[in-house]
Each structure stands twice: as C-alpha cells, then as structure tokens.
Amino acid sequence: xxxxxxxxxxxxxxxxxxxxxxxxxxxxxxxxxxxxxxxxxxxxxxxxxxxxxxxxxxxxxxxxxx
Ligand code: SF4
Ligand code: SF4
Numbered sequence: 001x002x003x004x005x006x007x008x009x010x011x012x013x014x015x016x017x018x019x020x021x022x023x024x025x026x027x028x029x030x031x032x033x034x035x036x037x038x039x040x041x042x043x044x045x046x047x048x049x050x051x052x053x054x055x056x057x058x059x060x061x062x063x064x065x066x
Contacts, residue, residue, distance in 0.1 A: 005064040006041030007051055013059035020051035020060060035059075 007020070007028065014035040021029035021036040026043040029036040029051075041063075052060040 003042050005046040005048075005062055006044040007038055007060050008063055009035050009038065010059045010061070011035045013057045015057055015059075017056060019054050019056065023054050024051050 009020075011034060016032070016035050018031055018036060021031050026040075026045060028038060028040050028044045030039040031037075046064075049062070052058070052062070
C-alpha cells in the first residue's frame with residue numbers, strides 16, 4: 001500500500017510501551033527488545049497518524065510527512 005508513508009520511531013524517546021504496536025491493526029510493527037520495529041512499512045495506511053496520537057512520548061514521526 002503506502003511505501004511512501006510509514007512510521008519512524010525515535011528510539012531515544014521510545015519507552016517500549018508497545019502502545020503503537022498494540023494499536024495498529026495493519027501489522028506494521030513487531031515488538032522488539034528496546035523499541036517496536038517497523039517490520040512491514042508497506043502495510044501502513046497513507047496519512048494515518050493513529051499510532052503517533054497514542055504514543056505517550058511523541059516518539060513517532062512519518063516518512064513522507066512534510
Ligand atoms: S500510521 Fe496507522 S497504519 Fe501506519 S503504523 Fe500507525 S496506526 Fe498503523
Ligand atoms: S507508543 Fe511510543 S513509546 Fe510506546 S512503544 Fe510505540 S513509539 Fe515507543
């Protein structure tokens with residue numbers, strides 16, 4: 001779907017709460033040891049900002065967001 005739009009996690013801000021991974025229903029993330037991994041960026045829905053809205057530390061930005 002959207003290879004031009006996908007989340008980027010700033011691992012210096014991420015507290016690995018997994019809220020983003022639990023929230024996203026498109027399988028974009030897999031859980032990781034220090035932060036979720038953006039393992040399937042092509043599954044991300046263009047202009048969806050759902051995961052950044054629920055991130056408690058504002059660690060998520062988007063490739064393709066200008
Ligand atoms: S922007 Fe939407 S579709 Fe993309 S990873 Fe976040 S919640 Fe999932
Ligand atoms: S919601 Fe934010 S702080 Fe929590 S795991 Fe995702 S990027 Fe990290």
